[in-house]
Amino acid sequence: MDSTSVSRPSTPPATELRVNGVLIDDSIIASEITAHADETDPDQAARRALMTKELLRQQACAKGLIDQSQDIDDDTIDRLIEQECLTPEPSEEECRRYYEANAKKFRSPDLVHASHILFALTEGVSMPLLRTRAEEVRRDLTRHPGTFGEQARALSNCPSGKVGGNLGQLSRGECVPEFDKALFEGTATGLLPGLIKTRHGFHIVLVERRVEGVAMPYEMVSNTIARYLQEYVRHKAIQQYLTLLTSSAELQGVTVNVRPGLLLQ
Helix, strand or coil: CCCCCEEECCECCCCCEEECCEEECHHHHHHHHHHHCCCCCHHHHHHHHHHHHHHHHHHHHHCCCCCCCCCCCHHHHHHHHHHHCCCCCCCHHHHHHHHHHCHHHCECCCEEEEEEEEEECCCCCCHHHHHHHHHHHHHHHHHCHHHHHHHHHHHCCCHHHHHCCEEEEEECCCCCHHHHHHHHCCCCCEECCCCEEECCEEEEEEEEEEECCCECCHHHHHHHHHHHHHHHHHHHHHHHHHHHHHHCCCEECCCEEECHHHHHC
């Protein structure tokens, strides 16, 4: 409802919030503002939220779901949306078409078996000296790779040092971004070139084995795709429904933006 394009301002600046003539009390607005503290304009964000809720309440009354004197709760909103925003289940053809167009999404995760030695950057530690020490150890490991586990047990500031630096089997997203990038953006195995710098310090990384993900068959993901497509259509239908309610309402004390094309979709 806040999508940019054509601005549909409320009737001249007013502090009172009215939705089709119904006054929303200032105390209710003040309470709602706390839920929108992170917004650019918390007051307007609160007013739009209350406007939407009141529009839905009025529709629920019109449909006989609640009485005029009642407030609207989440269950009633769900029942109203279910009535007003019918969303058909996607067909087999639509699901298969989505699967074929997004094949990269439906793969088992790439896996890396890795170990590391962490030189932790802690308070009072000189970063240049720490880097120099880590580089010295790495150079020694290029000459004596079989001592990696021994060096990890002696030097690593990570609990994994107790098991020779072994991190086990890792998939994308399990580590901090810098470490994740170093592990998964390359294809090399063995001692990775250079040090890996993260928020934790400097890492010497040994990749023992890589297991490339494989495509998952359509049958394995068909239910997931169907749920996703149905939820996507439902979300679009709700957006259009709320836009229709807003564009036809008499509003005071709130500014909303309506995309003109949305009502024609």
